[in-house]
Amino acid sequence: METAKKMTLFGLVWPIMIELFLQFMIGTADTLMVSRISDDAVAVVGISNQFFQAVIMLFVLISSGAGIVISQKLGAGKEEEARKVASMAFTLTLGLGVVVSLLLYFGVDLFVYFLHVPASLYEMTRQYIQIVGSGTIVMAAVLTLSTIIRSTGNTKGTMLVAIGMNIIHIIGNYVFIFGALGLPKWGLFGVSLSTVGSRVIALFVLFYIFRKTFTTLITWRDLRVFHKGLLKEVAKVGLPMAISSASWTLSQVILFSMVATMGAEQLTARTYLNTMESFSFLAGWSFAMAVQIQVAHLFGAGQMEKAYRSLYKALFWGEVVVVANTLLLFLLGKHIVGAFTENNQIISIVVGVMAMNLILQPLKMWNMPLNNALNAVGETKFVMYVSIGVMWIFAVGGTYVFGLKFGWLLHGVYVAMICDEAIRGFLVQRRWMARKKLPKTAVSTSTVTSHF
Numbered sequence: 001m002e003t004a005k006k007m008t009l010f011g012l013v014w015p016i017m018i019e020l021f022l023q024f025m026i027g028t029a030d031t032l033m034v035s036r037i038s039d040d041a042v043a044v045v046g047i048s049n050q051f052f053q054a055v056i057m058l059f060v061l062i063s064s065g066a067g068i069v070i071s072q073k074l075g076a077g078k079e080e081e082a083r084k085v086a087s088m089a090f091t092l093t094l095g096l097g098v099v100v101s102l103l104l105y106f107g108v109d110l111f112v113y114f115l116h117v118p119a120s121l122y123e124m125t126r127q128y129i130q131i132v133g134s135g136t137i138v139m140a141a142v143l144t145l146s147t148i149i150r151s152t153g154n155t156k157g158t159m160l161v162a163i164g165m166n167i168i169h170i171i172g173n174y175v176f177i178f179g180a181l182g183l184p185k186w187g188l189f190g191v192s193l194s195t196v197g198s199r200v201i202a203l204f205v206l207f208y209i210f211r212k213t214f215t216t217l218i219t220w221r222d223l224r225v226f227h228k229g230l231l232k233e234v235a236k237v238g239l240p241m242a243i244s245s246a247s248w249t250l251s252q253v254i255l256f257s258m259v260a261t262m263g264a265e266q267l268t269a270r271t272y273l274n275t276m277e278s279f280s281f282l283a284g285w286s287f288a289m290a291v292q293i294q295v296a297h298l299f300g301a302g303q304m305e306k307a308y309r310s311l312y313k314a315l316f317w318g319e320v321v322v323v324a325n326t327l328l329l330f331l332l333g334k335h336i337v338g339a340f341t342e343n344n345q346i347i348s349i350v351v352g353v354m355a356m357n358l359i360l361q362p363l364k365m366w367n368m369p370l371n372n373a374l375n376a377v378g379e380t381k382f383v384m385y386v387s388i389g390v391m392w393i394f395a396v397g398g399t400y401v402f403g404l405k406f407g408w409l410l411h412g413v414y415v416a417m418i419c420d421e422a423i424r425g426f427l428v429q430r431r432w433m434a435r436k437k438l439p440k441t442a443v444s445t446s447t448v449t450s451h452f
Contacts (some may be wrong), residue, residue, distance in 0.1 A: 009313060012290035015155035017164045020282040033173045034264050035340050037269050037398040041188050042340070044124045046271025047115055048255045050249075051129065055136060056143060057246040058100060063144040064245070067151040068296045068376055069230070070286050074152060075300025083214040085137055085230050086148045087222040090210065093144040103131030116257045118264055120265055129190050135196035138203050142426030145206040151293055157209050164341060165202035216419060238256015240380035244387040246386065251396050255413060262409050269349035270410060272340055276350075280326040280361040281368075282303035284318035288368035291315075297377035304377075311373040315366070325358050349410060356414040363421035370428040379431065388428045 034041050061436050073082035102109065108130040117125045141164075141241045176183055176190020185195070198233035211218045260267045291314035298307035329336070333354040337347050374383050382421025408415065 005127055007308060009287075009294055009307065010289055012153065012155050012293055013286050015159040016289050017026075017286035019155075019159035019269075019281050020286050022163050022166065025084065031292035032340060033170070033177055034188070037177060037187050037191075039341055040121055040264070040342060041124065041191075042271055043264060043268045044117075044121050044128055044188060045191070046274065047117060047256050047260065047267065048125060048128050048132065048252050050252075051111065051115060052132065052136075052139070053105070054249040055100060055133070056139060056254045057241055057242060057249045059093055059096065059140040059143055060238065062092050062096070062234070062238060062240040063147040064090075064241045064375070065234040066144070067147040068237050068292070069233050070148060070151040071376070072300030073158060074182075076302075079214060080216070080246050080404070081230060082152070082216065083216060083222075084175075084227050085234060086210070086213065087225060088227060088231060089144055089148060090141070090236065091223045093140050094137065097140040098273055100140070101134050101136045104136055104259075105130055105210075106132065115253070115259075116260055118124075118267075120264070124188055126435055129298055131189070131192035132195050132198045133167035135199060138199045139194065140237070141275065142199055142206060145203070149206065149209055150289075151215055151296075152445040153297075154209075155290075158206075160207070161202050161205050164205070165198045168201055172197060211286060211385035229291070230282050237375070237378060237380055240384035241375055244380070247388045248373050248391060251391050254396055257397050258403060259413060262403070265343070265345050265349060266409055268341070269346045269353070270286070271411075272346070272350055273353060275408075276329060276336055277357060277361065280329055280357060281322055281364055283325065284365040285368055286320040287314040287318035288372045291369050292372035292376045295373045299377045303437075307373075307377065308432075311369055312431065315369045317364050318369060319362060320399050326361040330354055353410050356418065360414060360418050360421060363418065363425055366425040367421055367428065370425065370432055374428060374432060382431055383428065384425055390424045391420055392425070394423060 020418075066085050069085050069264070070082045073085065077261045108126055111133075112122065112126045112129060115125065128220055133153050146161070150158050155408055157194055157268055172194025175183055176186045179185035256267070256270065294306045294310050298304070298310065334347065334351050337350045341347065371383050372385075374380070395416050398419055399413045402412030402415045403410070404412070
């Protein structure tokens with residue numbers, strides 16, 4: 001594999017950026033199409049997607065841990081070990097995915113109750129979560145395969161698959177929402193079918209690419225290999241990342257639940273804001289994803305000084321893009337949200353909160369590459385401790401105090417999130433600058449191998 005060529009920052013960034021940008025555009029079109037059903041349908045999709053993000057974090061242990069270890073192994077010239085990690089990660093994802101899918105299908109009422117959705121949204125939320133949740137195995141497999149393929153430097157392949165998946169999803173939405181091609185108008189039920197169907201198609205394409213990712217073709221026998229030493233490496237990197245990511249996503253679900261108690265208008269406004277804010281950080285996030293791959297690769301190759309410097313290049317360009325995008329969003333925000341809804345109260349809420357993104361989004365961009373770079377060199381425990389401690393005290397606790405107790409509603413939520421991002425950014429920046437505390441070499445591998 002032409003690894004060195006693949007692992008340049010901008011060589012990694014541009015396919016990821018295009019992929020994320022098109023996903024955002026298609027996601028925006030998705031929200032716009034769902035809004036044609038009703039504002040309630042938008043709220044259901046918004047809170048359900050937050051829930052699914054929490055669910056998918058169960059698989060971060062496998063996907064993110066495997067992705068970093070694969071990049072490290074390739075940097076160290078150990079392609080066969082990288083191949084074994086990839087095979088094992090996919091198999092574990094399928095096993096866990098079956099269990100989670102069954103839980104979401106048969107236990108849907110318990111999960112909907114936990115979300116505290118307004119009574120008027122209960123049945124729609126229940127149906128949407130049951131259908132999309134039963135396809136969690138597909139969603140998880142797509143996530144893991146995409147991460148594995150991207151970690152080898154092949155960001156173009158995942159970009160093309162993501163584009164195709166989202167186009168199919170939008171076409172499916174159009175057919176089911178508007179009753180095209182003589183089919184009935186299935187509304188939100190049709191949207192859920194379109195979501196699962198497009199992911200199934202993407203899964204088959206990604207699996208084809210996955211089998212040919214390494215020099216030696218991945219066979220069905222490879223998917224039965226269980227390598228204890230490599231699994232330990234993945235767990236050492238991935239477990240703190242999974243806990244950190246699950247903590248973050250759970251905090252977002254709780255934030256959404258608190259916003260839901262503020263009323264349907266506040267919940268819908270937050271959903272629209274989530275969609276619009278994606279435009280601010282998606283390009284910056286592409287730099288964060290790319291720098292994780294690059295730093296892990298350089299770290300595996302023992303080039304720590306290059307790894308250290310590469311972060312700041314990604315951080316600089318990411319901030320430039322995020323600030324520009326956030327300013328544009330601020331200037332055009334009223335017109336954008338007006339395309340989604342005619343509800344003046346919702347529009348007023350969104351516009352009132354928009355200016356706070358001029359502070360929040362650059363702070364998010366400050367955090368993302370720093371967290372990813374620290375994870376890439378094995379500092380996952382430090383990131384986990386900071387994330388859990390600060391998020392729950394300031395993001396969740398602050399939302400309760402500012403949003404509910406003080407009655408600031410969404411403004412209070414954003415004050416809490418700004419405090420959270422600022423404090424976490426300061427702590428991880430100090431950790432990265434104190435280079436003497438960073439690991440000097442990647443972990444070694446045990447040679448114990450067995451089969452299922």
